[in-house]
Amino acid sequence: MKSFIADYVYPVYADPIKNGIVTVDDDGKIVSVSDSQGVDLQQTKPERLSGVIVPGFVNTHCHTELSHLKDKIAPGGGLISFIQDVQNFRNIDKQAVIDAAQKADEEMRENGIVAVGDISNSNFTIDIKNKSNLYYHTFIEIFGFLPERAEELFEKAVALAEEFKPLSSSVTPHAPYSVSKELFKLIKRYSDSGTNLISIHNQECEDENKFYRYKLGGFIDMYKHFGINIDYFRPQARNSIQSVIPLLTNRQKILMVHNTCTNLKDIYFIKRFDRKINWCFCPNANLYIEKRLPKVELFINQGLNITLGTDSLASNGQLCILSEMRTLQQNIPSLSFDTLLQWGTINGARFLDIDNTKGTIEAGKTPGLNLITGLDGGKITPETKVRRLV
Known part of the structure; x- marks a missing residue:
């Protein structure tokens, strides 16, 4: 001892x-x-x-698969430019991805992280996670805004989740702007039938809300850039989170990640629904991508389960929960160390269902x-x- x-x-x-x-x-x-x-x-x-x-700290949002993109994407370009850059750099040598992810795993351990909610789009990190001293829950992320591809993409994601077993994993939508209503419904049906934690990128930029409200803004050009025809999509006359909440399961815990442009009306709207919503802030990534922070003060004293994440090395200089806590305290001095510590430890453990050990x-x-x-x-x-x- x-x-x-x-x-x-x-x-x-x-x-x-x-x-x-x-x-x-x-x-x-x-x-x-x-x-x-x-x-x-x-x-x-x-x-x-x-x-x-x-x-030990709990990092509820990371992309170890993107660790090879460290210092590759210039900061401050905004979310849409960031997404395009990630796609441009994504397809490189598999071994380079694995080597960078391995270093990311070691970096998190040295920075006192003991558990990670990690986003994956491939099986590249399975071996790393099997051998790691960290606890991982892997969110198998689905992209697909074309309704006709919903079944195909969903089946691929479920098959990938099987590859991760017996490691903890689940199938999850990427974001409101990248998942069709048909695909949301398939994920909901799957979530209603068993255990399936959800983690969804939420309101990272104003253009996301513009797209859902009016079908305007930078996402129109992004779809054109990727050759995606979105003629079928109709604006919802309300913010993205309000539009997709009814499409999400009420039987699983859901993590809303980033929330850079979430407002008080959005928070009150969600409270009217029977959904198990948790919130994750990744302040260093928000500053890196959008040069702004969420309105964190709106979430305090609302009885919400708030957690912290690092996002990826594509949008952050380090994978360190203490660094995220520091950024929040520097920008919101009223936040106490006790509160930030709860966000970086027990709240994340509760979301990941590991609070019996972490x-x-x-x-x-x-x-x-x-x-x-x-x-x-x-x-x-x-x-x-x-x-x-x-």
């Missing part, structure tokens, strides 16, 4: 423990967590640390342990760093 004593231990499910001590066994399972008063330190011989101990420091769990240093009065600073302990 190994013990650590730090200035504070943040169990997350309970108040921080001053001069807390955590003991783990050789498998990383928490044996005990308490304050150090009354503990025989001569017997336990804990490693003394300056900083705070927190659970997300909090409790006896019997294997959440991983991180040491956070460089906090200033409970605030994340440019000097704040994470070091994986377990």
Whole structure:
């Protein structure tokens, strides 16, 4: 067994423990967590640390398959340009994709991430995930805005999900603007019949809402660029999220990712529906692509399950949940470290259905342990760093 004593231990499910001590066994399972008063330190011989101990981070949105695109796409070009660039760079040597994804897996582990909700469009990462120390849930992502291709694309996605077994996986729509109503219905029927977590990119730019409201904006040119005829599509006179919510299952948890242009009316609209909606913010990617952040303040104190993600190295300089927390705190000073920590740990674990083992420091769990240093009065600073302990 190994013990650590730090200035504070943040169990997350309970108040921080001053001069807390955590003991783990050789498998990383928490044996005990308490304050150090009354503990025989001569017997336990804990490693003394300056900083705070927190659970391992949960990254609910990543694309390890796109790790080979790091530094390939110029920042600030907007979502539509970003999508086109990703497609242009996507088809390169398979081994290069795998090698970059392997490095991404190692980077996340070193940055204290213990679990990942990862988007996949191929089987390239299966071997990496089988061998990884991280927990992965793979979202098999479906693109297809042409109604006539819905059945074909859905069947391919289900077949790919089978390849990932026994790893945890599910079939999911990419985004409102890239999935036809027919394909949404197939995914809903599939989700209603068994366990199938959903993760959908949501309102990453204003043009997404323009397209759904008026059939105007940059997506029209994007479809032309890809040679897709969208004459059949009729504007819905409401934002994209309001248009697709009725097409989503009410039997599975759903993660809305990015939410850069989600407004209060959208949030209230969703609350009227019987849907298990969770929310994921990837602030560094939002700044990289659109040079703006979501209106995070609108989501606070609404009783919503909020999680954090890194997106991909195509849209981020690093895969680090602490970095996402730092960006949010720098831009929204009122956010507390405790709140951000909940978003980056237990909330993600709850969404991924792994909160029985991850997300909090409790006896019997294997959440991983991180040491956070460089906090200033409970605030994340440019000097704040994470070091994986377990």
